[in-house]
Amino acid sequence: MDVRLQMAMVFHLDKCIGCHTCSVACKNVWTDRKGAEYMWWNNVETKPGTGYPTAWEDQQKYHGGWEQKNSQPDLRMGRRELRVLNIFHNPHLPKLDDYYEPWTYKYEDLFDSPEGADQPTARPISMITGNYVDIEAGPNWDDDLGGSPVYAANDPNLDSLTEEERAQVFEIDRLVFFYLPRICNHCINPACVAACPSGAIYKRGEDGIVLINQEKCRGWRMCVTACPYKKSYYNWSTGKSEKCILCFPRLETGQAPACFHSCVGRIRYLGGLLYDADRLLDTLHVPDDKLVESQREMILDPRDPQVREGALRNGIDARALEACERSPVYRYVKQWKMALPLHPEFRTLPMLFYVPPLLPVMAKSEDGLYDTANAELFSPIEKARLPMKYMASLFAGGNQELVRYALKKQYAVRMFKRLDTVGDVDAAAIKRGLEQLNMTGAEAEQIFRLTALPLFDERFVIPSSHREQALAMLNEDMWAEKGGAGFGFRAAPVRGA
Amino acid sequence: MRIHLTRQPIALSLWLLTVLFSQVARAQTAPLAAAPAGPAVSFEKRCYSCHNIGSGNKKGPDLNGVTDRRTRDWLHEYIETPAAFYRKGDPTAVELFKKFAPEVMPDQALTTEEIDAILNMIQALTRKGEVYVPPGAKLARVMGLTDVYAGWRLFTGRDKLQNGGAACISCHTLASAGRLGGGTLGPDLTTANIKYRNPELISILQNPNFPTMSSVFAAHPLSDEEIVKLFALFDHHRRQNPTAQAGATTYDFKFPLLGAITLIGAVVGMNWIWKNRHRGVREEIVRRSRI
Numbered sequence: 001m002d003v004r005l006q007m008a009m010v011f012h013l014d015k016c017i018g019c020h021t022c023s024v025a026c027k028n029v030w031t032d033r034k035g036a037e038y039m040w041w042n043n044v045e046t047k048p049g050t051g052y053p054t055a056w057e058d059q060q061k062y063h064g065g066w067e068q069k070n071s072q073p074d075l076r077m078g079r080r081e082l083r084v085l086n087i088f089h090n091p092h093l094p095k096l097d098d099y100y101e102p103w104t105y106k107y108e109d110l111f112d113s114p115e116g117a118d119q120p121t122a123r124p125i126s127m128i129t130g131n132y133v134d135i136e137a138g139p140n141w142d143d144d145l146g147g148s149p150v151y152a153a154n155d156p157n158l159d160s161l162t163e164e165e166r167a168q169v170f171e172i173d174r175l176v177f178f179y180l181p182r183i184c185n186h187c188i189n190p191a192c193v194a195a196c197p198s199g200a201i202y203k204r205g206e207d208g209i210v211l212i213n214q215e216k217c218r219g220w221r222m223c224v225t226a227c228p229y230k231k232s233y234y235n236w237s238t239g240k241s242e243k244c245i246l247c248f249p250r251l252e253t254g255q256a257p258a259c260f261h262s263c264v265g266r267i268r269y270l271g272g273l274l275y276d277a278d279r280l281l282d283t284l285h286v287p288d289d290k291l292v293e294s295q296r297e298m299i300l301d302p303r304d305p306q307v308r309e310g311a312l313r314n315g316i317d318a319r320a321l322e323a324c325e326r327s328p329v330y331r332y333v334k335q336w337k338m339a340l341p342l343h344p345e346f347r348t349l350p351m352l353f354y355v356p357p358l359l360p361v362m363a364k365s366e367d368g369l370y371d372t373a374n375a376e377l378f379s380p381i382e383k384a385r386l387p388m389k390y391m392a393s394l395f396a397g398g399n400q401e402l403v404r405y406a407l408k409k410q411y412a413v414r415m416f417k418r419l420d421t422v423g424d425v426d427a428a429a430i431k432r433g434l435e436q437l438n439m440t441g442a443e444a445e446q447i448f449r450l451t452a453l454p455l456f457d458e459r460f461v462i463p464s465s466h467r468e469q470a471l472a473m474l475n476e477d478m479w480a481e482k483g484g485a486g487f488g489f490r491a492a493p494v495r496g497a
Numbered sequence: 498m499r500i501h502l503t504r505q506p507i508a509l510s511l512w513l514l515t516v517l518f519s520q521v522a523r524a525q526t527a528p529l530a531a532a533p534a535g536p537a538v539s540f541e542k543r544c545y546s547c548h549n550i551g552s553g554n555k556k557g558p559d560l561n562g563v564t565d566r567r568t569r570d571w572l573h574e575y576i577e578t579p580a581a582f583y584r585k586g587d588p589t590a591v592e593l594f595k596k597f598a599p600e601v602m603p604d605q606a607l608t609t610e611e612i613d614a615i616l617n618m619i620q621a622l623t624r625k626g627e628v629y630v631p632p633g634a635k636l637a638r639v640m641g642l643t644d645v646y647a648g649w650r651l652f653t654g655r656d657k658l659q660n661g662g663a664a665c666i667s668c669h670t671l672a673s674a675g676r677l678g679g680g681t682l683g684p685d686l687t688t689a690n691i692k693y694r695n696p697e698l699i700s701i702l703q704n705p706n707f708p709t710m711s712s713v714f715a716a717h718p719l720s721d722e723e724i725v726k727l728f729a730l731f732d733h734h735r736r737q738n739p740t741a742q743a744g745a746t747t748y749d750f751k752f753p754l755l756g757a758i759t760l761i762g763a764v765v766g767m768n769w770i771w772k773n774r775h776r777g778v779r780e781e782i783v784r785r786s787r788i
């Protein structure tokens with residue numbers, strides 16, 4: 001057993017209101033710079049929709065992630081020799097248009113225009129060239145189903161549906177959507193790291209955060225192609241690639257990352273997970289629809305004495321283990337089995353998990369009447385406006401059972417609490433439902449607490465950081481760090497350096 | 498176009514020997530009689546790279562008859578500080594500077610006596626109607642049978658130049674340079690020996706005072722041996738083509754044509770190899786949904 005510590009995340013989609021506060025917080029802190037204008041390390045997209053960059057999930061086009069070849073994981077972008085041949089011309093990069101051309105407005109025209117018959121206007125200009133542009137797309141262009149015949153209709157996840165089901169999704173009286181906030185998943189098996197020819201990307205030993213060393217990056221952009229989530233971006237100004245750093249300087253000082261901290265819907269949870277790195281190849285050696293479960297198996301119980309021993313042996317601090325025991329992520333992912341990884345079939349073993357949304361108001365209209373009556377406790381889940389197949393294609397590698405379970409559990413908790421507070425539901429049916437899900441009333445109460453009323457410190461359980469121990473693990477010279485403080489680039493990133 | 502030296506070796510060698518001998522002899526003896534050694538040598542060192550006497554303008558004007566055109570005082574002052582003289586606004590100086598722009602004659606660190614000796618020499622040559630030939634422009638030895646081929650090997654870079662200079666072919670072409678010709682930065686050298694007289698050509702080989710060449714060859718001069726061989730090569734070309742005009746060129750379009758074909762081939766090939774490359778998703782989705 002090779003126990004590793006990972007900072008892992010849960011996004012509770014049932015709570016996301018699509019306000020983009022997280023994206024703006026991240027932009028202001030990290031990517032409000034020349035060359036980074038088009039980057040959204042955190043973005044929020046509407047589903048069904050094509051997202052940002054357009055249709056990023058379509059690996060036929062982008063060639064990201066891993067596939068099992070001869071029982072071995074291999075990058076979808078091609079064998080190593082092929083990647084070397086493509087090193088000066090990486091053919092599968094998204095075009096700027098697939099992201100969008102970043103723009104601002106020429107506000108000074110509002111003030112400086114000469115007096116005339118018309119009101120002056122601030123015309124849009126490109127933030128890259130400074131020329132006037134006609135805005136054709138943006139990072140959330142298809143927000144709230146905007147332009148859905150173009151964008152939502154091309155959602156790659158709809159490929160799992162039949163023609164009929166597809167048409168139903170876009171019927172006007174059952175139209176539905178939900179939000180999907182995305183950041184780098186800080187994967188256990190990061191494709192970006194594997195693809196980098198310069199060895200510039202690494203997964204931090206102490207907390208599993210995936211970082212790009214700006215001094216080593218040579219701008220080959222192999223990570224941009226390799227990451228199936230398109231969460232590594234190329235900065236055209238510095239000539240280096242950049243990605244979400246999980247606000248590690250904030251984590252090291254005990255604060256939640258900016259997007260987590262600012263989240264209006266309080267949908268984000270952060271905590272440590274322990275996993276067994278020795279199991280990596282076995283975990284991947286299963287078909288797509290078994291990946292969620294095998295990934296769950298890889299995650300270890302921090303209370304298990306054997307695990308504790310292994311963790312301590314690997315230099316994980318006892319206080320960090322204590323934090324792992326309180327980790328909300330462990331509960332959602334492993335204990336309650338309610339949080340699922342996004343597109344596990346990309347096989348990067350993402351460490352960001354999503355509680356699928358229960359959003360669609362479950363009803364059907366008949367003769368102009370809106371019928372919300374349900375024969376069975378869980379029948380609304382089956383009647384959900386978005387087919388289970390669609391959700392399974394997003395969160396479970398096609399395994400509908402896992403999504404169904406997660407949704408049922410949420411629904412059961414909702415009804416359990418309704419019985420408690422309103423009392424207009426059949427207690428026996430709810431009891432039966434809980435039994436069916438192997439769930440006690442106490443657990444339902446816990447899930448309710450952590451979902452609806454969590455305190456700040458319950459959402460973010462950040463193990464106190466021990467940089468000194470991390471450095472000691474790397475056998476670096478500790479005296480050189482004496483008196484050092486702060487963070488950031490020792491030198492600004494420069495092209496060719 | 499290649500020289501087939503080995504095909505008729507005996508005939509060629511006999512012919513070479515007789516012709517070359519007479520020429521080399523001329524190159525060696527004629528100029529020496531014309532001028533006294535002192536000023537002739539300093540003229541070669543200090544002035545000859547830019548000035549001729551009696552054989553036309555170079556970077557600077559031909560100095561034939563200059564002692565009759567200008568006064569001695571003017572000449573002295575001008576030679577010592579040409580730029581200052583020009584700035585003073587002397588009309589003749591201004592005219593000369595304009596005519597030979599962008600060349601600017603550098604100030605000369607010659608003593609008054611040296612200048613006088615040179616001017617005397619110019620006067621003497623002008624009087625006699627003779628042409629200045631640099632005294633040092635002599636081949637180190639008599640050209641031999643194999644020198645033309647050896648020169649050709651040097652020219653085309655098959656043999657390295659002893660002091661590390663770049664092979665002639667990198668900038669010059671020659672009728673015998675091969676199918677693709679040579680470089681086009683410098684002139685075609687097939688008629689070099691017609692444009693320049695023998696001693697001039699030798700002097701150029703010894704001390705190439707053209708702006709591009711001087712910077713390249715200053716640190717990598719040709720050895721005496723190499724000069725003999727290259728001279729033999731140019732001389733051979735003159736004899737091959739006795740009616741050629743100076744400046745005539747054998748420039749052809751094979752090389753650029755080959756370049757163009759390769760370029761087109763590369764572009765087409767790359768387009769084929771990466772025919773499945775990503776060409777953008779969003780634009781395509783939007784286009785498809787418009788139909």
Ligand code: SF4
Pocket residue numbers: 183184185186187190191192193210226227228229230231232243348
């Ligand atoms: S989400 Fe992409 S960039 Fe982030 S660790 Fe995974 S492969 Fe790398």
Ligand code: SF4
Pocket residue numbers: 015016017018019020021022023044179181262263264265266267
């Ligand atoms: S800030 Fe929170 S609620 Fe708002 S869009 Fe981001 S994740 Fe959703």
